[in-house]
Structure formats: C-alpha cells, structure tokens
Amino acid sequence: MARVLVGVKRVIDYAVKIRVKPDKSGVVTEGVKHSMNPFDEIAVEEAVKMKEKKLATEVVAVSCGPSQAQETLRTALAMGADRAIHVEVPAGDYETLQPIHISKILAKIAQDEKVDIVILGKQAIDDDSNQTAQMTAGVLDWPQATFASKVEKKDSELHVTREIDGGLENIKVKLPAVLSADLRLNEPRYATLPNIMKAKKKPLKKVTPKDLGVDISPRIQVISVEDPPVRQAGSIVPDVDTLVSKLKEKGHC
Amino acid sequence: MYAIRLVNKINLKPTEAVRLRLVDVAPRCISTTIPCGANKGDKLNKPAPKSQSFVMNMFRGQVQASQVFPYPKVLNEEQVDTLQMLVDPTTKFFEEVNNPLKNDQLEKVEEASLAGLWELGAFGLQVPQDLGGLGLNNTQYARLVEIVGANDLGVGITLGAHQSIGFKGILLFGTPEQKAKYLPRVSAEKQFAAFCLTEPSSGSDAGSIKSRAVLSPDGKHYILNGSKIWISNGGLAEIMTVFAQTPVKDEKTGEVKDKVTAFIVERSFGGVTNGPPEKKMGIKCSNTTEVYYEDVKIPIENVLGGVGNGFKVAMNILNNGRFGMAAAMSGTMRSVTRKAVDFATNRLQFGNKIDSYGAIQEKIARMSTLQYVTESIAYMISGNMDSGSQDYHLEAAISKVFASECAWYVTDEAIQIMGGMGFMRDTGLERVMRDLRIFRIFEGTNDILRLFVALTGIQFAGAHLKELQRAFKNPTANLGLLLGEIRKRAIASVGLDSGPDMTQYVHPELKGCAESASKCVADFGRAIESALIKYNRKIVEEQFVLNRIANSSIDLYTMVVVLSRCTQSLNNKSSTANHEKLMTELWCNEASARIEKNLKALTSSVELGNFTKMSAISKNVCQNGALVQQNPLGF
Numbered sequence: 036m037a038r039v040l041v042g043v044k045r046v047i048d049y050a051v052k053i054r055v056k057p058d059k060s061g062v063v064t065e066g067v068k069h070s071m072n073p074f075d076e077i078a079v080e081e082a083v084k085m086k087e088k089k090l091a092t093e094v095v096a097v098s099c100g101p102s103q104a105q106e107t108l109r110t111a112l113a114m115g116a117d118r119a120i121h122v123e124v125p126a127g128d129y130e131t132l133q134p135i136h137i138s139k140i141l142a143k144i145a146q147d148e149k150v151d152i153v154i155l156g157k158q159a160i161d162d163d164s165n166q167t168a169q170m171t172a173g174v175l176d177w178p179q180a181t182f183a184s185k186v187e188k189k190d191s192e193l194h195v196t197r198e199i200d201g202g203l204e205n206i207k208v209k210l211p212a213v214l215s216a217d218l219r220l221n222e223p224r225y226a227t228l229p230n231i232m233k234a235k236k237k238p239l240k241k242v243t244p245k246d247l248g249v250d251i252s253p254r255i256q257v258i259s260v261e262d263p264p265v266r267q268a269g270s271i272v273p274d275v276d277t278l279v280s281k282l283k284e285k286g287h288c
Numbered sequence: 289m290y291a292i293r294l295v296n297k298i299n300l301k302p303t304e305a306v307r308l309r310l311v312d313v314a315p316r317c318i319s320t321t322i323p324c325g326a327n328k329g330d331k332l333n334k335p336a337p338k339s340q341s342f343v344m345n346m347f348r349g350q351v352q353a354s355q356v357f358p359y360p361k362v363l364n365e366e367q368v369d370t371l372q373m374l375v376d377p378t379t380k381f382f383e384e385v386n387n388p389l390k391n392d393q394l395e396k397v398e399e400a401s402l403a404g405l406w407e408l409g410a411f412g413l414q415v416p417q418d419l420g421g422l423g424l425n426n427t428q429y430a431r432l433v434e435i436v437g438a439n440d441l442g443v444g445i446t447l448g449a450h451q452s453i454g455f456k457g458i459l460l461f462g463t464p465e466q467k468a469k470y471l472p473r474v475s476a477e478k479q480f481a482a483f484c485l486t487e488p489s490s491g492s493d494a495g496s497i498k499s500r501a502v503l504s505p506d507g508k509h510y511i512l513n514g515s516k517i518w519i520s521n522g523g524l525a526e527i528m529t530v531f532a533q534t535p536v537k538d539e540k541t542g543e544v545k546d547k548v549t550a551f552i553v554e555r556s557f558g559g560v561t562n563g564p565p566e567k568k569m570g571i572k573c574s575n576t577t578e579v580y581y582e583d584v585k586i587p588i589e590n591v592l593g594g595v596g597n598g599f600k601v602a603m604n605i606l607n608n609g610r611f612g613m614a615a616a617m618s619g620t621m622r623s624v625t626r627k628a629v630d631f632a633t634n635r636l637q638f639g640n641k642i643d644s645y646g647a648i649q650e651k652i653a654r655m656s657t658l659q660y661v662t663e664s665i666a667y668m669i670s671g672n673m674d675s676g677s678q679d680y681h682l683e684a685a686i687s688k689v690f691a692s693e694c695a696w697y698v699t700d701e702a703i704q705i706m707g708g709m710g711f712m713r714d715t716g717l718e719r720v721m722r723d724l725r726i727f728r729i730f731e732g733t734n735d736i737l738r739l740f741v742a743l744t745g746i747q748f749a750g751a752h753l754k755e756l757q758r759a760f761k762n763p764t765a766n767l768g769l770l771l772g773e774i775r776k777r778a779i780a781s782v783g784l785d786s787g788p789d790m791t792q793y794v795h796p797e798l799k800g801c802a803e804s805a806s807k808c809v810a811d812f813g814r815a816i817e818s819a820l821i822k823y824n825r826k827i828v829e830e831q832f833v834l835n836r837i838a839n840s841s842i843d844l845y846t847m848v849v850v851l852s853r854c855t856q857s858l859n860n861k862s863s864t865a866n867h868e869k870l871m872t873e874l875w876c877n878e879a880s881a882r883i884e885k886n887l888k889a890l891t892s893s894v895e896l897g898n899f900t901k902m903s904a905i906s907k908n909v910c911q912n913g914a915l916v917q918q919n920p921l922g923f
Contacts, residue, residue, distance in 0.1 A: 070376065109373055225385075226377045228409030228422050235370065 037151035074156025083115035112234035113226035131253035138170035168215035347745035349813015360671025391573035412475025420476030430615035437616030442573035449520030454481030461593035482525035522577035548598030570722030614666035692727035738838035
C-alpha cells in the first residue's frame with residue numbers, strides 16, 4: 036500500500052480571457068476567477084481512485100502560494116484527498132516562483148511524509164512550464180513516468196501508458212516514483228456539496244519554504260509579458276492573377 | 289368575508305372633519321393569507337398590532353426602517369467562505385453536465401443529470417448537516433438557487449417542489465421525531481418529496497379543498513381519500529406533504545367542523561397512485577401529475593403542525609419559499625441579459641454595432657435595472673429571514689410578483705434584441721420564455737398576491753386608525769398620540785407633508801431619491817386612509833382600486849430596497865457603486881412617477897369612470913360568451 040502526494044496549483048480559470056497588466060510585468064490576476072489547474076484535477080482524481088481501489092492508504096495534497104492556495108487545497112480535499120499541506124509563499128515571492136523551487140519543495144515534503152508516489156499535472160495552464168514533475172524526480176533521484184494516460188499498479192511496480200508522438204509507450208517504473216498526468220488519464224469527478232462541507236473538517240497543515248529548507252530566491256527575471264500579436268486583417272484581391280502575383284511576392288509559390 | 293363597521297365620526301379640527309370608518313377584518317381564505325392573531329376577537333380594547341415590516345407600516349404612511357436599512361449582511365466569514373466553495377462546483381455542474389434543451393425535449397430531467405443533482409447535494413440544501421443535508425441558511429440557499437435559475441428553470445422546479453415546498457413543512461413544523469425520520473430520507477437517501485395542496489375545484493381558494501381524512505375507529509390512523517392535481521414531482525415523490533379536511537371539534541361550542549390538517553404521507557402507505565405526466569407549456573422536464581389517495585392509512589404521528597392547523601402550515605410553507613423564486617429569477621435575468629448583450633455588442637447593422645442605438649440601449653438599461661431591483665429584494669428578504677424576522681410575508685409576496693414579471697419582461701426584451709436569432713430554439717431563450725410563464729401563476733397567482741398585499745396592508749392600517757379612534761374616548765390620557773395626529777393632518781392639509789425622513793439612512797448622494805421615497809410614503813398612507821374612508825366595507829370588493837394600491841406598494845418597497853443596497857455599495861466604495869447609483873436613480877424616478885399616477889387614479893373621476901367602463905365591457909363580453917363586436921365587414 037502506498038502513500039500518494041499530489042501537487043495542486045491555483046491558476047486563472049481556463050474560461051477567463053487573460054489580460055496583460057499595463058506595465059507588462061505579468062497578467063491581471065486580481066478579481067479574476069481562479070480554479071484548480073485542470074491537469075492537477077486529473078492527478079487528484081487518479082490518486083483518489085488509487086485509494087478507492089485500496090492501492091493507496093492516504094492521499095496528501097500540497098499547494099504552494101499565498102493564502103488563496105487553500106481554496107484549491109479545499110477542492111482537492113472535497114474530491115477525496117485526506118489531508119492538505121499549504122506551503123505559504125507570500126504574493127510577492129510567488130511571482131518569481133519557478134518549477135525548480137516547487138520541485139525542491141515537493142521533494143522535501145515527499146521525503147518528510149514518506150510518500151511512495153508523487154502525482155502531478157503534466158503542466159499548469161498558466162505558465163505551461165511542463166518541468167515540475169521531471170525536476171522533482173531528478174531532485175529525489177526517483178524514476179519518472181510522465182504524460183501518463185493509464186496507470187496500473189502491479190506489486191511494487193507501476194505499469195504506465197504514455198502518449199507519445201504517433202502512438203503509445205508502455206513503461207514500468209519501480210516505486211517510489213513520480214508521475215505526471217496527461218489529459219486522457221481519467222475524467223476528474225465533481226466536488227459534491229456535501230463533500231465540500233466535509234472537507235472543511237479535514238486537516239490542513241501550513242509550512243513555509245524556510246521550514247523545508249528550500250531557498251526560493253529568484254533564478255530568473257521576467258523582463259516583459261506581451262499580448263500575442265494581433266492578427267492582420269486580410270485583403271480581397273480582384274482576380275486569380277493578382278492572387279498568384281501577391282503570393283509570389285511573399286515567396287509562397 | 290370581511291365585516292367592516294362604521295365605528296365613529298371624529299372631528300379632528302373644526303375645519304377638517306375626518307370621518308374614520310374602521311376596518312374590522314376577518315380574513316377570508318385567500319390562498320396566501322396568513323391567519324394572524326391580530327384578527328381574532330377584535331376587541332375594541334386590544335392594542336393595534338405591531339409589525340417590523342416596512343411594507344405593512346408603509347400603509348400607515350410610516351417608515352419602519354429596521355428591516356430595510358442597513359442592507360442586511362447576515363453571513364459571517366465562515367459562511368461566506370463555505371458559500372464561495374459551493375458556487376463553483378454548482379455552476380460547473382449546470383454548465384457542463386446538465387443540458388436544459390435536452391431536458392426540455394425529453395420532458396424529463398436526463399437520468400445522469402438527475403443522479404448528478406442528488407450526488408451534488410442539490411436536493412438537501414437546507415436540511416441540517418447531521419440529518420444528511422448541507423444546513424444552508426436562506427441567504428446561502430438563495431445564492432445557489434440563483435445559479436439554478438440562470439441555467440434550467442425546469443430543474444429548478446424539480447428541486448424547488450422537493451425542498452422549497454415538498455418537505456419544507458417538516459423543516460418548519462416537524463416534531464424532532466418527524467425530522468429525524470424523514471429529513472435523512474429526502475436528502476441522503478434520495479427520496480423525492482412533493483407538496484400536495486391544489487385540487488380540481490380548489491386553486492387560489494385553498495381553504496376549499498375536498499380531500500378528507502377521518503380518524504380510524506381505533507384512533508391510530510387517519511384514513512385519507514381525495515385527489516390532487518398539478519402536483520410537481522407527483523409521479524416521483526415518495527414523501528408528500530398532503531392537505532386534507534379533518535373533522536375538528538370546537539372546544540367551546542362542541543360543534544364539529546371540517547378544518548384543514550397537514551399530513552406527511554409516504555407512497556409506501558398504500559393507496560397512493562398518480563396520473564401520467566402532464567403536457568405543459570414550459571418547465572417541461574419537471575414532473576407534474578395528478579395524485580390520488582384511496583383509503584390511505586396515515587399513522588396519527590404523521591400529522592404535521594397539529595390537527596386543524598393545515599391552512600396555517602400551507603401558507604407558512606409558501607410564504608417561506610417565495611424569496612427563492614426572486615433569487616432564481618435574478619439568475620435567469622442575469623443569464624438572458626448576458627446572451628442579449630453578447631449579441632448586441634457584436635451585431636452590425638446600418639454600419640454600427642446595435643448597442644450604439646438608443647432603442648437597444650433603453651432595453652439593456654431596463655433589463656439591467658430590473659435585475660438589480662429583483663436581486664436586491666431577494667437578498668434583503670433572505671437576510672431578514674436569516675436574522676429571525678417573522679414579519680416578511682408582504683415583502684415575500686411582492687418579491688414573487690415582481691420577480692416573475694421582471695423575468696418575463698427581461699427575457700422578452702432579450703429575444704427582441706436578438707430578433708430572429710432570439711426566436712430560434714438553439715439560442716435557448718424561447719425555452720426560458722416558456723418556462724417563465726408559470727411563475728406568474730403558481731404558488732399564489734400574481735393577481736391574488738396583489739390583493740393579499742393590498743388587503744393585509746389596509747387591514748393593518750385600519751387597526752391603527754381604530755386605535756386612534758379609541759384614544760378619542762379618553763383624550764386626556766392619550767394627548768400625545770392625538771396631538772401628533774392632529775399635527776400630521778394639519779401639515780398634510782396645507783400640502784407641506786414631505787413624509788417621514790429617510791435621508792438619515794441613505795448615502796448623501798442619494799438624498800434626492802430618499803426624499804422622493806419619503807414623499808411617496810406619506811402620499812401612500814394618506815391614499816390608504818382616504819380609500820378606507822371612502823369605500824368603507826366595500827374596499828375588499830374594489831379590485832380595480834386594490835390593484836393600483838398593490839402596484840404602488842410594490843413600486844414603493846422596491847425604491848427603498850434599492851436605496852438601501854446602493855447606499856451599502858456607495859459606503860463600501862464598491863467598484864460598481866456608480867453604476868448602481870445610475871440604476872437606483874432611474875428606478876426611483878420612474879417608480880415615484882408611477883406611484884403618483886396610480887394614487888391619483890384612486891380619486892380621479894376619469895380613472896374611476898374607466899374602472900366602471902372596464903367592468904361594463906367585461907360584463908358585456910362575458911354575457912355574450914365571446915367578443916361582442918362584429919368584424920367590420922359585418923360577417
């Protein structure tokens with residue numbers, strides 16, 4: 036039986052239209068709807084399923100960020116996680132927090148909590164880094180099974196199906212291991228209202244990166260965040276000949 | 289019927305003889321009337337009833353501010369937190385799982401959706417947590433119902449028939465044993481509930497039901513026989529709140545009379561059957577059937593709220609649930625307006641986006657304002673109820689009337705803005721329009737509720753006039769009261785009455801609106817008094833007059849409600865405060881103009897003449913059995 040750690044990140048909701056701050060230092064987050072990163076929902080679902088199948092004993096959810104991160108942890112608890120750890124990072128520091136920091140934090144917690152499986156979303160939909168799972172495995176020196184679309188536990192091994200270009204790859208990893216969840220791994224459940232009420236009573240522990248001995252000083256500097264270029268309007272050409280000559284002009288034929 | 293006696297003539301001042309005819313009212317069983325203790329006995333010495341209700345006191349030309357200012361804020365931090373956590377998954381469920389058009393087409397809620405709603409906990413929002421529900425208060429309930437109203441009114445009825453009326457009686461009047469037995473069944477154990485009152489010959493006049501339950505010879509059961517129609521969830525319900533006549537012996541006279549009693553009836557008692565689902569104009573996915581009771585054996589411990597108290601139980605359940613409709617309609621208006629605005633800001637005609645045209649702007653402004661007013665009422669009432677108010681029945685009735693009419697208007701305008709696109713099924717507005725139609729009819733028709741508001745208010749004002757009249761029998765002991773009244777009338781007689789001051793309660797920027805509301809309160813109180821003097825006992829039959837009084841009371845209450853909410857937003861420097869101020873000013877300006885017009889109609893010979901004309905026209909048509917006029921071609 037295994038203990039599972041899942042990472043959950045609070046991100047701007049997928050349905051929100053993103054706006055860049057006027058000073059180009061980032062995107063507007065204030066007063067904007069946030070929710071759990073969709074890939075992390077899949078990770079939580081997989082962990083909870085493992086517990087339901089009696090493959091896991093306990094599911095621990097962890098999130099890094101300012102106090103609002105607790106909302107996301109409550110959602111994970113409502114979905115079925117047993118307890119939560121909030122790694123408190125003040126809003127100012129959070130802006131420069133990178134996968135390198137998160138992976139060190141997760142690795143330390145994984146060791147402290149004696150977990151056997153770490154499941155993370157393959158990437159967050161805000162920064163699209165797709166690095167945390169890989170780095171966490173690196174820091175821990177555990178095997179990794181990324182972009183998992185199917186996970187089966189056999190004895191002390193996990194049989195993982197990965198979606199790769201042009202097909203599926205089947206791999207085996209020994210526990211302990213780090214997994215990252217891909218889109219088709221499962222369909223995450225809805226947090227039901229009674230479970231949300233129950234989640235309020237589940238334990239939520241707070242720690243700081245300092246408590247964990249992780250240095251979160253920034254390694255990179257954001258120079259500017261820009262909107263994607265606006266698509267140029269097309270123009271109507273009078274006939275085929277003009278079209279061909281225009282295309283030639285631009286080197287298309 | 290109402291009996292009104294001429295009690296006295298009072299000379300207030302030599303120059304101003306005011307004849308007070310006092311109303312002595314024994315309320316008839318209009319389906320919305322709360323039988324209130326104040327009517328019983330009607331002894332002259334009994335002090336006039338007190339009420340915290342703004343609307344009630346408005347009928348006396350007075351401002352009772354405790355339930356309107358400041359705007360209620362009843363949720364503590366933890367309750368807000370909980371509610372915020374519930375909003376997202378509920379919204380997500382309705383956006384991603386439930387399919388309103390499919391439900392409408394199938395004329396039932398899709399299996400997966402229905403199962404999901406049970407799983408979600410949506411059927412037991414107000415059942416205490418230890419009995420299997422979520423234990424939400426009225427304000428939290430309102431917020432979630434708003435989401436339902438924004439997405440699927442048919443599902444809203446399935447949910448509402450279950451918890452807003454179906455088992456609400458058990459929550460409100462159930463014994464601890466009844467609660468422990470039944471509340472887990474209607475929440476965690478997923479058994480549907482229904483509210484069974486209406487019968488073929490008994491709609492608005494709920495006191496006239498014919499279903500009857502008599503005690504079995506051994507005294508352990510009531511034997512119920514009868515049938516009900518248009519019962520929401522009638523085909524699904526396992527647990528029903530059923531109203532039936534039972535013989536009750538009057539303690540004093542020894543006379544046995546039939547009185548209405550409420551019962552908790554389980555389908556499993558046997559003898560309970562139902563008809564096929566009715567074909568309806570809207571809310572098609574909700575299940576509506578006839579329900580029949582044939583020698584149903586109900587254990588005597590299943591009497592709900594006491595033998596003979598059924599009418600009170602029924603009215604309290606309905607009154608208690610009405611704010612929920614205002615909340616649902618607020619959600620509906622939000623979502624239909626979003627659709628219309630999305631269209632208006634993208635649709636290009638005559639070289640401009642149509643939202644740049646005044647004709648569209650007026651529509652959008654009115655839609656937005658009506659939603660603001662309705663939503664403000666919904667949460668004001670839920671807030672009052674949550675802080676323990678008992679005096680909210682008129683406000684609740686107004687909320688139902690106002691919300692159902694605004695939602696109809698707003699959806700109609702949304703369709704109009706979208707033109708042909710609005711008429712198409714897939715746009716999703718025509719279904720909303722069909723679904724909305726019933727809201728002006730059920731749970732007390734708007735017409736009956738208007739009469740209820742007007743008559744209850746008038747009765748209250750009448751009782752106070754009577755107190756004044758009594759004071760004249762002992763002028764020295766009641767000098768203060770009399771001098772106050774004399775002063776009030778003297779000021780009014782020279783047209784200086786600006787009404788009871790409300791500017792102290794509102795933000796300084798809304799001073800003008802508050803002043804006009806004050807003036808309306810004074811005018812309204814005077815109009816009620818004049819109507820009492822003029823019509824005497826016949827006021828109950830003057831429905832043309834009562835209708836205008838009701839409309840004025842709705843306009844006046846809504847003015848004060850938005851003044852209160854907008855004041856809160858301005859005080860909190862909310863980011864939308866200025867927008868809210870625009871809507872509040874618009875609403876107050878237009879509502880006070882309507883009040884003036886409606887009150888003038890009560891004394892205008894032209895308008896009164898029109899009432900007579902309308903009555904005559906209607907009589908002619910009814911006598912003829914169809915329209916009287918012929919086609920202009922003569923055939």
